[in-house]
Amino acid sequence: MQRHEDNGVVLLCDFCHSEWDQVKPMIEGHHGSIICLDCLKQARAGSHGGLVPFKCSMCLREPLPTKMLHWEKNGAIICGDCIKQAAKAFAKDPDTDFTDD
């Protein structure tokens, strides 16, 4: 997500709300939603099916089926497809030690 400040725009992870410092690995979704590597790791470890259909904050698809894996934090939700995509992208990023296994 973006936060507008007097001296410009600050990019924030939609899930943990940490600010992008130009160094921390982060990936942008289709519509300006952002997930950082720390959250992606948590999402991979903690994703699960839910009780109600949901909307993914990264790809904005809705309603996604209840049983589809997803992960939620601070009201933002990432679906299983976006978790996979983000993991691939982080694994390709030479600045991270992340591997998509």
Ligand SMILES: [Zn+2]
């Ligand atoms: Zn985060």
Ligand SMILES: [Zn+2]
């Ligand atoms: Zn998604």
